[in-house]
Amino acid sequence: MAAQTPYGWRRDTDGLGVWEHRGKVAVAGFGHSPVNRRWDETSMDQTLGAYSMLACELAMEDAGVTPDQIDGVICCDSHIAGSSGGTASNWAPRPYFDPPYDSEWGLTLVNGDWLVKQMELPNVKYAPSNVPTIGEMMGLAAQSIADGLCTTCLVIYPTGNMEGRYRRGGENAQDHADGARQWTFPWGNHGGNDFINIFPHNQYCLKYGGTHDDVAPFVINQHRNGLLTPWGYNASSGMVQLTDEDYVNSRYILNPLRIFDCDRPVNASAAYLVTSAERARDMRQPPVYVLNHSQHNFSQRTTQPDLDEIEDWTDRAAKRMYEGAGLGPADVDIFNPYDGYSIMSQFFLEAFQWHGVKRGDSFAFYADDIRVEGPHPFSSSGGNLGNGRTRTAMYTDSIEQLRGSAGPRQVTVRAETALAAFTTPSSGGWMMFGKHPS
Amino acid sequence: MPKIIPVPDELSKPFWDAVNEKRLSLQNCTDCDRLQYPPRQTCMACGSAEKLEWKDVAGKGHISTYIVIEDGRLNRRMPDQPYNLALITLDEDTSVNFYSNLPGVPPYEVPVGAAVQVIFEEVGPVQLIHEWQVVS
Numbered sequence: 166m167a168a169q170t171p172y173g174w175r176r177d178t179d180g181l182g183v184w185e186h187r188g189k190v191a192v193a194g195f196g197h198s199p200v201n202r203r204w205d206e207t208s209m210d211q212t213l214g215a216y217s218m219l220a221c222e223l224a225m226e227d228a229g230v231t232p233d234q235i236d237g238v239i240c241c242d243s244h245i246a247g248s249s250g251g252t253a254s255n256w257a258p259r260p261y262f263d264p265p266y267d268s269e270w271g272l273t274l275v276n277g278d279w280l281v282k283q284m285e286l287p288n289v290k291y292a293p294s295n296v297p298t299i300g301e302m303m304g305l306a307a308q309s310i311a312d313g314l315c316t317t318c319l320v321i322y323p324t325g326n327m328e329g330r331y332r333r334g335g336e337n338a339q340d341h342a343d344g345a346r347q348w349t350f351p352w353g354n355h356g357g358n359d360f361i362n363i364f365p366h367n368q369y370c371l372k373y374g375g376t377h378d379d380v381a382p383f384v385i386n387q388h389r390n391g392l393l394t395p396w397g398y399n400a401s402s403g404m405v406q407l408t409d410e411d412y413v414n415s416r417y418i419l420n421p422l423r424i425f426d427c428d429r430p431v432n433a434s435a436a437y438l439v440t441s442a443e444r445a446r447d448m449r450q451p452p453v454y455v456l457n458h459s460q461h462n463f464s465q466r467t468t469q470p471d472l473d474e475i476e477d478w479t480d481r482a483a484k485r486m487y488e489g490a491g492l493g494p495a496d497v498d499i500f501n502p503y504d505g506y507s508i509m510s511q512f513f514l515e516a517f518q519w520h521g522v523k524r525g526d527s528f529a530f531y532a533d534d535i536r537v538e539g540p541h542p543f544s545s546s547g548g549n550l551g552n553g554r555t556r557t558a559m560y561t562d563s564i565e566q567l568r569g570s571a572g573p574r575q576v577t578v579r580a581e582t583a584l585a586a587f588t589t590p591s592s593g594g595w596m597m598f599g600k601h602p603s
Numbered sequence: 604m605p606k607i608i609p610v611p612d613e614l615s616k617p618f619w620d621a622v623n624e625k626r627l628s629l630q631n632c633t634d635c636d637r638l639q640y641p642p643r644q645t646c647m648a649c650g651s652a653e654k655l656e657w658k659d660v661a662g663k664g665h666i667s668t669y670i671v672i673e674d675g676r677l678n679r680r681m682p683d684q685p686y687n688l689a690l691i692t693l694d695e696d697t698s699v700n701f702y703s704n705l706p707g708v709p710p711y712e713v714p715v716g717a718a719v720q721v722i723f724e725e726v727g728p729v730q731l732i733h734e735w736q737v738v739s
Contacts (some may be wrong), residue, residue: 301670338678339610347609348641352702353688353730355676364690419712420671420685466647467640469690471667564701 176489177460179481183491184457188313188602191445191452194230194438195225195561197396201432203326209262213243213325213434214271218284220436221319228438229449230317232284235293237315239306241298244549245273245325254335275323282513291315298585299556299596304458306439316441321433322557331430334561338562348468359506359588361470363422366473366508373525374529375420380507380529384425384550387504389552390537394573398431398553428505428549435557442585442602453564454602457490460594475590479516482595490597493583494518499566499583501559504548512590542576559585567600607679610671614642615675622731625723631658637738638696649682662721664735667700669713691719691735703735
């Protein structure tokens with residue numbers, strides 16, 4: 166499959182106005198593999214590749230679509246832990262298995278080409294390479310459908326995890342630091358989103374009042390929502406409800422950041438079936454329309470973003486999204502921001518002013534009723550803290566809430582619009598879904 | 604344990620050369636009159652590459668906030684855990700900040716808001732890094 170020439174699909178600048186394809190693209194299906202803590206290294210039906218194929222099959226089944234109808238496959242070229250994962254990032258040098266697991270493909274890597282071949286999808290004409298992560302990938306899919314590059318597209322996001330402590334190897338085990346790492350590694354900062362957000366979070370506590378552990382009600386509620394999500398790691402692994410006592414007694418990672426503020430790496434895959442609104446209306450499920458997609462990639466001024474910079478970035482991202490969707494804060498019913506580290510969610514909540522939450526209000530909001538049954542069902546998905554590091558729960562829950570099929574997580578407030586994202590304050594993307602096309 | 608050793612590249616070499624001479628020298632855009640750290644190919648404000656020059660700064664700052672690394676991912680620093688990681692703002696331009704382990708300050712006992720002065724610490728046979736020390 167030849168790689169497609171990249172085209173300007175991103176909506177990543179200010180002032181673009183309402184998305185011209187608003188309501189003309191829809192999500193018609195989704196599928197989740199089981200979520201394991203790690204691949205056990207022996208079960209070939211639980212590899213990252215096998216799970217990705219399973220997720221695709223479930224998404225097609227959900228939509229009532231057959232393999233011959235698929236003409237687009239958009240898959241993030243997944244790496245288990247990136248270059249910082251060391252031995253945990255690759256299966257090699259261990260011997261490979263029988264085909265199709267005779268290379269890293271399907272074990273630690275999955276992409277569109279590999280999936281098209283393994284799933285024998287006969288009519289795929291669009292399978293771009295160098296696909297970004299799920300936060301931008303959903304936007305790429307929506308724009309690709311709108312621009313006519315394909316009509317019925319599978320969007321796949323695999324997240325792998327093998328034995329060994331996550332990201333304890335590779336460049337993180339080296340004695341020298343080059344590139345961007347020369348400015349952070351010597352002092353102990355490995356450069357992840359935990360570090361990026363913990364300093365602004367400390368400044369947030371100082372500026373607005375409160376302490377780190379004021380995020381506890383949010384984290385605990387994420388676990389609660391996760392236990393209401395059958396496919397998620399917590400619910401499917403027999404986890405028990407996190408308590409306030411568990412949280413405040415948990416160990417620190419980057420004090421004040423605790424272990425329960427961090428999502429749990431897992432081995433899983435999810436797939437979405439994206440198509441035109443017109444086609445979706447003839448499929449099995451009620452369409453969930455895409456009202457806008459937007460992206461951002463802001464450059465930090467200096468070594469470490471501070472609170473002012475984070476608030477500026479998230480304000481700009483919110484303005485872009487609302488403008489493109491033609492909606493405002495009061496119009497958003499379901500709000501599923503990224504929560505890979507609990508400390509970044511308040512920045513998104515306040516930027517988007519969901520349920521009127523302004524800068525500095527989040528801790529009081531968390532202490533109120535944010536349960537799915539209550540008046541402010543914040544992050545009804547349970548996110549990554551409640552389901553494991555799939556980075557897809559936010560999208561799936563948004564779709565289910567608008568379909569009215571979220572089961573015990575179904576909110577009791579209106580559910581006609583939903584915002585979902587896998588994004589950090591500096592980079593990523595947002596997607597606005599609607600129960601109706603306009 | 605020794606710290607991780609930075610590897611200079613073409614862009615950062617003037618900075619690290621200055622550090623090895625115990626000077627803190629930052630990029631400065633003469634058009635914008637604005638300091639820039641870490642170094643970049645162009646000025647973040649105006650985009651100029653020609654107007655960027657290196658400028659020695661006094662190396663005085665203040666502690667903005669800090670964390671304590673208790674379970675980090677960098678193998679070489681694990682024996683040091685727990686250790687402070689402070690955010691230092693530069694007095695000459697508070698929009699410029701640096702990391703510091705605050706040598707001499709016990710973990711968890713960081714005086715937020717205190718004045719600091721740049722010092723230089725050997726991390727390899729021929730490589731210093733910039734660190735920050737609380738001014739008593």
